Amino acid sequence: MPTDLSAVSHPASFRDAQFEPRQSTSRFIADALRAAIVEGSLLPGEPLRQDAIARQFSVSAIPVREAFRQLESEGWVMIEPNRGAAVSLQSADEAREIYEIRASLESLAIGIAIGHHTPETLAESKRLLEAAENEPDPTLYVVRNEQFHMSLYAPANRPRLMELIGQMHRRGERYLRLKLGLPIHKDSSDAEHRAIFDALVARDIEQAQTLVARHLLATGELIHRFLADAQALAQSSHVKKKRRASNRTKTPKADQ
Incomplete structure (x- = not known):
């Protein structure tokens, strides 16, 4: 089935982008695909048909x-020989590791930046x-969240x-949306932001x-538990379906 990108936004100005260097065009396509993955228009494991995407963008x-190569380097896409590209699966371990790395980098950054903040930057x-x-x-909250965090560290220079x-923020976008699925988690994030x-x-x-x-x-652990529980539930459901299918194929022996 061809990749459906009908929900992906394509500004009218994209026609002009085709006359810019090729790198700008590939970056534009990567940004659009990344947005579609974050928004759920492209689902984990979904194939990305190169020819369909090229037609969609008229390139x-x-x-x-x-x-595809750019998105693969960022963890959004997996490319397999003879099978092509597909949206990367969500991983509980990857999500936790991303937030562990962020915790280390961002605590370092705010420690450097804090003495350089001015009334204007605050x-x-x-x-x-x-x-x-x-x-x-x-x-949009994902965007606002990143903007707030980056403003805390910018004066570090x-x-x-x-x-x-920034790279870790982009890799964590799709996972952050899982946390925001329930309003209580947004409320807790807002309170933690205020305390910071x-x-x-x-x-x-x-x-x-x-x-x-x-x-x-805490965000990394929350998302890890959510994904791990979802994976365990999916595996359990798969096992039950196989068991039911196996039982249906068994027929009782005829009376002799």
Whole structure:
């Protein structure tokens, strides 16, 4: 079945992008596919048909292949020889590890940044905090969440550290949406964000680092449990279906 990308947004300006360097086109396609995965238009394990995607974007196969390779390097897509590309499966262990890495990187970043914040940067962080608190759309909340977190660390002036943190945010987007499925989890995240911001304003490095790490590690554990439980349930259901199918194929012996 061809990949259905009808739900993916394609700005009218994309026609102009085709006249830019090929790298820009492949990046545009990668961004659109990543958004479709995050939003659930493309599901875990779903095949990505290169020819269908090329037709959808009115491009050759080359930028599509480059987009696949970019997404594979970020963990969004898996490419297998002779089978092509597919959306990566969600992994409980990967989700937990992403948040463990984030906890380490972001506690380091806020410790460096805290002494360099100004009234202006604090005001910007507060604005982004409130924007996240008031955002009801889970897709947009993911964006607001990243913006708030990155504003905490920006004054550190560590571009390579910020790049690594940004990569981990992108890899964790699809997992964060699982946490946001229940309003109570958004409420708890908002409260934790507020506490981190208060520690930042107080210039309390130890408290800020502790709260950031605790916030991220708890999120990783929550998502790990959710995915592990879902996987166990799916396996149990699969075993029961096989057992029922096996029983249906058995016929009683005829009386002699």
